[in-house]
Amino acid sequence: MELEKIGLKAIERLWGLLQEELHPEEAGLFLQDGGKRWRSIFASSEKLKSWFPEKENIIARSFPPAPTPKTFLLSDGNCLVLSFLHPCRPGLLILLREKEAFKDWELKLAEKMAGPIGYILGWLESSRSGAGQSKNQEAEEPVLKELIIGESEATRNLRQTIARLRSSDAPVLIVGESGTGKELVARAIHSTSHRRQAAMVVINCGAIPEHLLESELFGYARGAFTGAQRDKPGLVEEANGGTLFLDEIGDLAFPLQAKLLRLIQEKEFRRVGETKVRRSNVRFLSATNRNLEEEIKEGRFREDLYYRLKIITLEIPPLRERKEDLMLLVDHFLRFYGRQLGKPHVLISPAALERLLAYDWPGNIRELQNEIQRSLILCGSEGVIEEKDLSPRLFPPQDKPVSRPENFFVARAEFERRFLRTALARYGYNRTRAAGGLGLSRQGLTKLLKKYRLLEKNNSRPSLVQADER
Template identity: 55%
Template sequence: MSGPELITRMFDVIIEAVGADYFQMVAFDHRQRPFFQQLKGNKPEVKERERLSLVDRAIATQKPVISPTNDGQNIRALCFPFALKGKVFGYAYLERRSNGQNFTEEEIDILSSALPMVKIISQGASPAEEIKIKSPQTELEFLGLSQPFRVIRELIEKVKNVNSPVLITGESGTGKELIARIIHHCGHRSQAQFVAVNCSAIPENLLESELFGYARGSFTGALRDKPGLVEEAQGGTFFLDEIGDLSLSLQAKLLRVLQEKEVRRIGENHSRRVDVRFISATNKNLEQEVAAGRFRQDLYFRLKIIVFEVPPLRQRPEDILVLINHFLDRYCQEMNRERAFFSPEALELMLKYDWPGNVRELQNEIQRCLVLSGNRQIIEDELLSPAIRNARDRSLKNSWDYSQAKAEFEKKFLREALQYFNYHRARTAAAIGLTRQGLFRLLKKYGLDHLKN
């Protein structure tokens, strides 16, 4: 799926979520005159002059403008300014003609959450591509917009049909095994087995027999001949995850397999030929491990013929929104629920966060938020994990901006007060010493007027 196709998919989701029949983004020419682009849906029913008038009103007020047409038809039109980090950077125009009902506050909230994502994706979308591999056994997806993503994608294309060993390095959760599986399923070995083993998950005294197999009677409990995992990968791919944790004695035996393309089961005095492509992965710096004497230099050189360096998610922020959109799509479908969106405040915090657990942490966070949000379509920042919410506090400490700090405090205070009084506005206003009108003005100022139990 290309970048433009990803944006088209987002438009489809937005139109379905808010019940619109027509959707356009508003752009500006060199004289700052608005014009319409990126249409989605059937031909607009409202004349362009009336649509531009609606846009002018939205620009002047910086607020959503809803208007029925004047030609007697049962049509509602909406021009919506959308913002991120408090700054308006785009406008959208929508029409609803099927029932003529006004756009609701909830639908406008959905737009305020979804449209910033579309805008940011569109800014870097032209070179973006998605690898999507389908096989009878599995469907794999690798998504991104960043330059590191494109480098990885190009390297996959180059190595998928060769037999040279591959070493994949990167922090935990960056998708190293996913890349290994994509290489296998894209290449000429895809009809054979992909066998994976985590070197740190199996005790050393058992790992040798798991890797290379054993003969009947070779040790207590060896009641039958058993092929090792390397043999099971015959004709396919053998993936060694966390290879940096492999003991020196097993490193020597693995080196022999790589050199001779043979394995010898425990208890046997003859070797067996194997045709296997080796892919290994580690979150350690193997050069440092070699220097420290914990990893064999000769094995390191055998493994590093082709090297993938997978950067952490914090170094490729362009990919975060693409992944958020992908996981929201995926898990909303799995949970058989309406498509959900993160609020602009939640998105801003997720973009600031370092994601030490990388893609895996992001994936788990989205699942968690969807479960906790119930059936709400807007996922507010209050549902994010404490570590992510604290990104706001770190940002405030670094900025030394009094106005920003005051605004963040007021917003947090109002949100917590509403929650405490079960979103009863009159009781909340009385408790915190405001009139109902004063509370409503503040809620509207900070975009909290939609909150309810």
């Protein structure tokens, strides 16, 4: 319920800001339900509710559903209709103004604001649908929801799969890019299994030199090598009755792979330097960001071990493919690090949120985690994370964060200048194509370029070319 209040408050602020800037007589937000019917989320009056059904067929033809969040603009005199997709279903933002037509900069402002509104609406809807699950399901998943945060379809499917594994001891291979949270998934599997009262032991196969890894994993006998003055159990014995998590399994040295295979198949191993065969009662989890099938082709990984490890395979999609989870992750990191830093009530501005949503996050959740921690440290006493508090890598070279001017007309001019520079780069500096894509005449675009001194000189293309190529 607390998260829902935060989400509603965020939408109210964004919605209020939009109306404050554009001054519509009527305004509304509509979402499409499962029966393809539109329902009102916010509507300023009954007039808008009666106007909308008359235009519904036209709007439906003008704004077909898109597979990924995408915006379309339609301005019909004094009416602005903006279509967007929140993570679950299509949405429409409608503004009516009787006396004054909407200007281009107002269309762009509405387009920019629609993205965060759509994501928050999707987050709220996912939270509400989750609240409608059966009591049994709710009782089974608190640990999973704490460890694996998100309400995207991929994340919910991942939690459901983990829940089905609770009574199994089958080996699980977790694959995904660096920073996607593979160890957290392993901990979730262990924490919901019948082995949760015993230890989960983690070993990073790529962090320990090959000549030390065997003794670390299997233990050693006294006198096995110089310095081995006593018997020492290995991590396999430490994990007995629990779970052994082999992180970065793709980095495991080839000679050790045969010994690990025997351990998984026969539940037997020997300490280094002794002949006694010992038994093991361990559940094996492993993780990698490598393509193990390619490693097999290259002769660096045993095929028989691969098939033993991947009885169950869990694939974790990168954060860029599940942006619906970003809002919940941001909120989690804001609260977690906010408490640590003595800033428990810090908010994030719509502009900064838009930057986070637009970025691809090659470092995935780990990169987002570090970014929120950094932004909390750098944000001012106002308690709001602004664009200027974000890392430079989140900005294209031509769009560095700047201090926001107080004057409205200066701010609008800066926005239009940045918007035109980005559009020119997107269309390869072809003015005809750029004008068509922006809904302007070529002459109209040229006038704007002259106004903001963006016309090329001596056919030179400065940093914009580099930005476009990147």
